[in-house]
Amino acid sequence: MKLLITDLDNTLYDWVTYFANSFRAMVKDLALTLDVEEETLLDEFKAVHQHYGNSEHPFAMFELPSVRRRFPDSSREQLYSDLKSSIAAFRAGREEHLRLYAGVSDTLRAISEGGTIIVAHTEAVAIHAYYRLLKLDILKYFKHIYALEGHFEPHPNPARAAELVPPVGLIETISRNKRKPNPELLKEICRSEGVRLADACYVGDSLSRDVSMAKSAKVMAVWARYGTSYEGSLWDILVRVTHWTDEDVTREAELRNLYADTQPDFTIDSFVELLDVIGLRGSYERSALPDQAA
Ligand SMILES: [Mg+2]
Numbered sequence: 141m142k143l144l145i146t147d148l149d150n151t152l153y154d155w156v157t158y159f160a161n162s163f164r165a166m167v168k169d170l171a172l173t174l175d176v177e178e179e180t181l182l183d184e185f186k187a188v189h190q191h192y193g194n195s196e197h198p199f200a201m202f203e204l205p206s207v208r209r210r211f212p213d214s215s216r217e218q219l220y221s222d223l224k225s226s227i228a229a230f231r232a233g234r235e236e237h238l239r240l241y242a243g244v245s246d247t248l249r250a251i252s253e254g255g256t257i258i259v260a261h262t263e264a265v266a267i268h269a270y271y272r273l274l275k276l277d278i279l280k281y282f283k284h285i286y287a288l289e290g291h292f293e294p295h296p297n298p299a300r301a302a303e304l305v306p307p308v309g310l311i312e313t314i315s316r317n318k319r320k321p322n323p324e325l326l327k328e329i330c331r332s333e334g335v336r337l338a339d340a341c342y343v344g345d346s347l348s349r350d351v352s353m354a355k356s357a358k359v360m361a362v363w364a365r366y367g368t369s370y371e372g373s374l375w376d377i378l379v380r381v382t383h384w385t386d387e388d389v390t391r392e393a394e395l396r397n398l399y400a401d402t403q404p405d406f407t408i409d410s411f412v413e414l415l416d417v418i419g420l421r422g423s424y425e426r427s428a429l430p431d432q433a434a
Pocket residue numbers: 147148149150151344345346
């Protein structure tokens with residue numbers, strides 16, 4: 141195996157649990173700060189997310205009508221201060237919940253040391269993908285991050301904005317009309333990494349988006365089944381504020397139907413099992429350290 145292409149969210153870490161918890165904490169705090177009903181804020185967040193076609197729009201709260209009414213004259217820099225307790229609530233949620241699944245870091249290291257190129261392919265916006273890999277201390281294992289282009293203003297704190305610039309050449313931007321499952325895109329990734337399809341492996345948590353795409357491209361398809369288990373109520377929070385339009389919801393249902401019978405080449409219940417799949421178990425056992433991620 142010469143190339144591992146890995147999905148990020150709910151394959152390396154539980155994005156649903158992290159984002160839903162952090163978002164919920166932020167909205168609760170914001171409701172108190174503004175003295176506005178949470179439901180009103182959720183409606184407003186949904187509208188902003190739909191406007192940008194992204195449920196992870198940075199500092200979406202600055203654009204909520206309730207915030208603009210309360211702080212009509214504040215610049216972005218000023219809002220960053222006005223709303224610092226809500227921003228802090230989100231960050232506290234992130235500190236608590238953004239965690240690698242067990243064994244991810246050791247497994248990536250073993251794969252990388254075994255000489256396999258590792259790249260990420262995600263439908264998160266590039267800057268978010270970059271930040272999470274950096275924060276989780278696994279960025280060093282990735283040659284490239286294939287991620288969606290994003291259009292938004294820089295971080296309101298200039299010092300922070302400067303820290304969040306990815307190294308030149310790391311990010312390979314994907315245009316928004318090339319959504320998963322897109323086997324041609326996967327073939328392009330293999331081509332640009334200089335690896336034959338038969339020497340590549342794709343791992344992801346979504347049968348309809350990740351596994352089906354890999355199968356169509358004739359790349360080894362590994363289903364990270366563990367990524368689908370999270371609390372249903374957390375998913376409901378995300379759906380409540382999703383940027384998805386009715387058309388997107390219909391497309392998702394169609395995809396699920398279309399790919400309901402998709403059979404992965406391998407199913408794993410822990411990221412560590414990837415080492416068996418790509419034949420590196422021995423090297424993992426030699427180099428394994430106590431798991432920091434569990
Ligand atoms: Mg995923």
